[in-house]
Amino acid sequence: MSLFAQYRDVVLMAVASRVDAGxxxxxxxxxxxxxxxxxxxxxxxxxxxxxxVLAGAAKMAPRALAERLIGDLATASGVSxxxxxxxxxINLRLKPEIWRAEVSAILRAGIAYGASAIGGGEPVxxxxxxxxxTGPMHVGHGRGAVVGDALASLLEKAGYRVTREYxxxxxxxxxxxxxxxxxxxxxxxxxxxxxxxxATLLAEGAVAxxxxxxxxxxxxxxxxxxxxxxxxxxxxxxxxLRDFAVxxxxxxxxxxxxxxxxxxxVTASERALVAGGGxxxxxxxxxxxxxxxxxxxxxxxxxxxxxWEPRPQTLFRATQFGDxxxxxxxxxxxxxxxxxxxxAYHLDKFRRGFRTMIDVWGADHGGYVKRMQAGVxxxxxxxxxxxxxxxxLVTLLDGGExxxxxxxxxxxxxxxxxxxxxxxxxxxFIMLTRKNDAPLEFDFQTVTEQSKDxxxxxxxxxHARCCSVMRHAEATLGAAAATDAALAAAPLxxxxxxxxxxxxxxxxxxxxxxxxAAEAHEPHRIAFFLQELAALFHLLWTxxxxxxxxxxxxxxxxxxxxxxxxxxxxxxxxIASGLNVIGVNPVEExx
RNA sequence: GCGCCCGUAGCUCAGCCGGACAGAGCAACUGCCUUCUAAGCAGUAGGUCGCAGGUUCGAGUCCUGCCGGGCGCGCCA
Numbered sequence: 161m162s163l164f165a166q167y168r169d170v171v172l173m174a175v176a177s178r179v180d181a182g183x184x185x186x187x188x189x190x191x192x193x194x195x196x197x198x199x200x201x202x203x204x205x206x207x208x209x210x211x212x213v214l215a216g217a218a219k220m221a222p223r224a225l226a227e228r229l230i231g232d233l234a235t236a237s238g239v240s241x242x243x244x245x246x247x248x249x250i251n252l253r254l255k256p257e258i259w260r261a262e263v264s265a266i267l268r269a270g271i272a273y274g275a276s277a278i279g280g281g282e283p284v285x286x287x288x289x290x291x292x293x294t295g296p297m298h299v300g301h302g303r304g305a306v307v308g309d310a311l312a313s314l315l316e317k318a319g320y321r322v323t324r325e326y327x328x329x330x331x332x333x334x335x336x337x338x339x340x341x342x343x344x345x346x347x348x349x350x351x352x353x354x355x356x357x358x359a360t361l362l363a364e365g366a367v368a369x370x371x372x373x374x375x376x377x378x379x380x381x382x383x384x385x386x387x388x389x390x391x392x393x394x395x396x397x398x399x400x401l402r403d404f405a406v407x408x409x410x411x412x413x414x415x416x417x418x419x420x421x422x423x424x425x426v427t428a429s430e431r432a433l434v435a436g437g438g439x440x441x442x443x444x445x446x447x448x449x450x451x452x453x454x455x456x457x458x459x460x461x462x463x464x465x466x467x468w469e470p471r472p473q474t475l476f477r478a479t480q481f482g483d484x485x486x487x488x489x490x491x492x493x494x495x496x497x498x499x500x501x502x503x504a505y506h507l508d509k510f511r512r513g514f515r516t517m518i519d520v521w522g523a524d525h526g527g528y529v530k531r532m533q534a535g536v537x538x539x540x541x542x543x544x545x546x547x548x549x550x551x552x553l554v555t556l557l558d559g560g561e562x563x564x565x566x567x568x569x570x571x572x573x574x575x576x577x578x579x580x581x582x583x584x585x586x587x588x589f590i591m592l593t594r595k596n597d598a599p600l601e602f603d604f605q606t607v608t609e610q611s612k613d614x615x616x617x618x619x620x621x622x623h624a625r626c627c628s629v630m631r632h633a634e635a636t637l638g639a640a641a642a643t644d645a646a647l648a649a650a651p652l653x654x655x656x657x658x659x660x661x662x663x664x665x666x667x668x669x670x671x672x673x674x675x676x677a678a679e680a681h682e683p684h685r686i687a688f689f690l691q692e693l694a695a696l697f698h699l700l701w702t703x704x705x706x707x708x709x710x711x712x713x714x715x716x717x718x719x720x721x722x723x724x725x726x727x728x729x730x731x732x733x734x735i736a737s738g739l740n741v742i743g744v745n746p747v748e749e750x751x
Numbered sequence: 752g753c754g755c756c757c758g759u760a761g762c763u764c765a766g767c768c769g770g771a772c773a774g775a776g777c778a779a780c781u782g783c784c785u786u787c788u789a790a791g792c793a794g795u796a797g798g799u800c801g802c803a804g805g806u807u808c809g810a811g812u813c814c815u816g817c818c819g820g821g822c823g824c825g826c827c828a
Contacts, residue, residue, distance in 0.1 A: 200771075209770065212808080222808075246771040247808065292828060329828055337827095430828095457825060468825075484754060484824090491826040498828050526755050527823040550756070552821080594764075597756055599821075601763080610790045613777070621790065629787055676767050688765060691775085695792095702792035706783065713787055728787095750790070 162276070162671035163262065164206065167252065168195040170239075171208050174232035183228050188214045197669060204243070204251030205259075205665065211248040222248025259661055260652040262668045266730040267648040271737045274670040278678065279319030283513050286312040288520035289417065290327040293409035294338045295371050297416040297575035300522055303600065304551045305575075306591035308520040309422045310683035310742045311549070317741050318678030323514070326424045327505060330406045331431040332498060338409070339402040341369035343389070345378035346401070350387045377408045416575050420584050421743050430501050433508065439496050442504035442539060443474075443489060451477045451538055457485065476503075481534030499528075503535045510536070510544045518681060520549045520596075547681055551596045557603040582607055585744045589616040592687040592742055610750070615691050619735065620747050622694035625701055626732035627748040629712050633725050636713070644733075647726040654723035657710060659703055663696045663727065667734045674741075683742065690738045697731050 171193060178184040193214070198207035211226035218225055226244040233252060234242035241253040266273045288308020291301045312322045329335070344367045347353040362370045381404055389397040410427075417423070433439065446452050456470045475486040476499075489500040509517050517536070521528070529548045536546040556563040556573055563573060579587050586607050593615055594600045612618045633642045640646065655661070670689065677685040704711040712724040736746040 194770095196767075198771080199766090199774090203771075207771090212770075215808085249771060251771095290828095294828095332828060333826095334828060459825080471826085473825080488825060493826075495826090497826075502828090523756075523822055525823080525828085528828095529755070550822090552756080598764080599757085612791075614790095615776090617790070618776095621788085625788070625791090632787055673767080680768070682767090685765095685767070688775090691765095695775085698791055699793085701787080702783085702789080704787070705789080705792080708786070711787065750788075 162675070163258070163668050164195050164197070164672055167206050167236075168193065168208075170233065170236045171195055171210050171229070171250075174229045174236070175210065175214070177232055178228050184214070184218050184220075184225070188217050190214075196672070197665070198249070198251060201662070201665075203245060203249070204241075205254040206252040208250050208252075209248075211244075211250060215248065226250050256656070256661060257653065259664045259668065260655055262664055263652055263655070263726050263730045264648045266667060266733050267644045267726060270644065270733060271740055273733060274674045274737050275317050275319070276671055276675050276678070277319040278675050279315060279321070281319065281321050282516065283323065284315050284320045284516045284518065285323050285325055285509050285512075285514035286315070286518045286520070287325045287327055287509075288312075289413075289422075290329070290519075290521075291413065292329050292334045293406045293413060294334055294369060295409060296373055296412055299554045299556060299573055299575055299578050299602070300551070302420060302575040302578065302587065303554050303591045303596075304520045304522060305417055305420060305422050306588050306743070307549060307551055307596050307683060308518075310588070310592055310686070311518065311520070311681060313741045313743065314674065314678050314683050314686065317674050320516075320678070323426055324424045325426040325428060325509075327502075328406070328410065328427060328429045328431075329498070330402075330429055331434050331501065335402050335406055336398065337368040338405050339398050340394075341367040342374050342377055342381065342401050342405045343394075343397060345374045346381050347390065349375070349378040349382040350390060352387065352390045373412065374405075377405060380408070419576060419579050420587060428505060428508075430505070433504055434496065434501060438504040438508055439500050442507045443500060445507070445539060446476060446503075449538065451480065452489070453477065453486075455486065457488065476531075476535065476538070478531050478534040478538075481537045483530045483534045487531045487534075499531065499535070502532065503539060506532070506536050506544075506546065507539045510540045515540075515544050517544065517546045518549065519546065520551060523550045523552045523597075526550050549596050549681060552594075552599040554591075555599065555601045557601055557605075559605040560603065563604070578602075585620075586616045588743050589619070589687060589739075592684045595682060595684045615687065616744070617750075618698075619690045619694045619739070621750055622697045623732055623735045623739075623746045624748060624750045625697070626728050626735070629728045630725070630732070632713055633721070636715075637718070637721070641722065642725060642729075644729060647722065647729050650722035650726040651719045652723050652726060654720045655727055657703075659696075659700045659710075660724075660727060663693075663700055663731065666693050666696050667730060670734050670737065686738050686742050690735060693731070693735060693738070 172190060175184065175188065175190065179186050193208060193210045195206060195208045198204055211229060212222045215222040215225050223244055226248050230242050230244060230250060233239060233250060238254055238258040239252050240255045243251050245251055286308055289301055289305045291297060309324065312324045316322045344358050344361050348355060348358050361367045453475055454472050455475050456472050459468050471492065474489045476489055478487045479485065487499055489497055491497055506517060532548065533546050536544050581604065590602060590607050606613055607616065610617050630642060673685055673689045677683060712728055714721045739746045
């Protein structure tokens with residue numbers, strides 16, 4: 161339990177004892193009480209809004225209510241002072257040994273420090289990337305991949321049972337178009353058409369996917385199947401080529417993702433879902449609940465599609481669940497819309513035991529959120545909840561100049577190109593330096609330079625400095641004295657400098673960051689926490705440069721040295737713990 | 752036209768499901784290297800939190816309207 165959770169209990173006990181004593185009425189809204197670090201550290205170590213949030217129900221002035229509570233709080237274990245401030249805040253000052261004990265706790269917990277049980281083992285499904293299997297990943301996909309993966313790790317750290325999932329859209333028109341593009345490449349590969357044939361088709365718009373990656377795929381297809389498809393009818397070759405292409409593209413995508421250290425527990429296929437009758441089942445369920453009807457939609461406002469014509473179709477009553485219009489489930493050719501299949505897919509997730517589902521999408525899918533949430537709401541009878549994290553665009557720059565698009569990939573700069581250039585750790589960290597709904601600028605020059613302009617480096621450098629100190633310590637004191645177990649028993653009361661206590665307080669906040677970020681589904685908070693923690697460590701380091709008394713290694717005072725080594729080691733552990741959640745390897749040396 | 756997201760210091764952005772004088776980095780100016788990696792640190796300066804109302808003891812945070820930017824708007828996914 162985090163320190164703040166512990167003191168929340170202390171506050172609750174103080175309230176309960178005043179209720180027992182008849183000084184406060186029963187039935188107060190205790191859930192509104194928060195216990196957190198005050199924004200201004202000068203106010204104390206721990207602040208609670210208890211008096212203010214209970215004032216209404218207790219029919220008392222906040223400060224008067226605070227007076228009732230403060231006696232119990234001032235004498236609570238570990239509290240050195242309690243005061244009432246401002247509109248009715250109660251500020252607690254903790255004895256320094258409470259903070260110091262946190263250093264031992266970190267050393268004993270190791271990289272697991274910060275783990276929480278608030279998830280209570282509840283299953284959560286995080287679906288991310290889910291790019292069409294039509295080509296290599298581009299950087300935009302990479303952002304969603306990192307956000308989803310870090311969010312999944314974050315939730316695991318907070319005690320949820322997480323499934324990482326990829327939904328393969330292998331049933332729609334996109335993959336048919338992919339198969340046609342592959343066929344055109346194939347005809348060239350087996351020599352049935354001249355070299356320029358593909359370029360001509362592409363220019364005419366007869367094929368959709370012009371990326372070079374289909375050349376290799378076509379050669380592989382030719383090697384496997386020879387020229388058997390050359391004179392075949394489309395009906396004959398399309399299914400075979402589609403399967404071949406999807407399999408090939410998924411291998412490509414999985415390799416790209418592996419380069420960023422991302423893997424999935426479950427890969428769900430849209431085609432398998434449709435073939436297995438999942439869509440019929442979901443649609444039947446909606447029909448059963450009276451949520452389907454046949455109707456004609458108004459034409460969309462704004463840009464009207466060229467071939468718009470009103471026609472009756474099967475509609476889902478999404479408007480009953482907060483959507484703007486009712487949504488079609490069938491295309492004019494009788495097949496299911498993507499939305500229908502996605503409904504079935506989310507119903508499937510729910511039936512697999514996930515009441516909480518999180519989808520990470522690109523911002524261009526923003527218009528799709530309400531209908532999907534409406535669908536989940538309808539299909540689960542309100543028991544399932546879908547949260548959608550929309551990732552805004554990534555703009556690639558090089559020294560402030562926009563990066564030109566790559567021909568090889570078709571249109572976009574590939575994820576692989578970027579990761580090969582900057583490394584997976586840099587890529588992952590930078591992708592979390594903005595909240596997901598803000599656009600992100602990714603400048604090759606900035607993210608690879610070694611200065612404090614580069615947040616990845618800045619955090620890594622703090623960790624490397626910690627490791628450097630430990631290496632020096634081991635050289636003089638011996639490895640046995642510098643183990644985590646040995647340091648946990650160091651005389652921590654020697655840590656008395658305000659800058660040292662500031663660092664400890666920040667580290668003690670790590671469990672809170674995990675819990676708050678997990679509840680908000682916001683992995684970027686970890687990156688910001690790490691930057692703050694690194695800053696505090698760099699500050700302390702430089703103080704030691706200026707004032708020999710504050711140096712970590714003090715040859716004349718071994719007890720003091722051990723206490724400070726405990727602090728340094730704890731810092732390294734918390735940084736590593738944070739980097740671990742976002743999937744970045746902490747480095748031990750930067751040379 | 753409608754929906755979603757965004758609007759915080761000159762620039763890039765935080766701001767923890769309303770809380771105590773609004774934070775950081777960059778850029779600018781001033782300092783700190785015989786000492787654990789100066790690839791760092793400290794200080795100074797800089798903001799009507801887009802605008803106008805509303806709810807509240809209390810609003811950058813919630814509600815309404817407007818302004819500005821991005822994304823999207825049957826038979827694509």
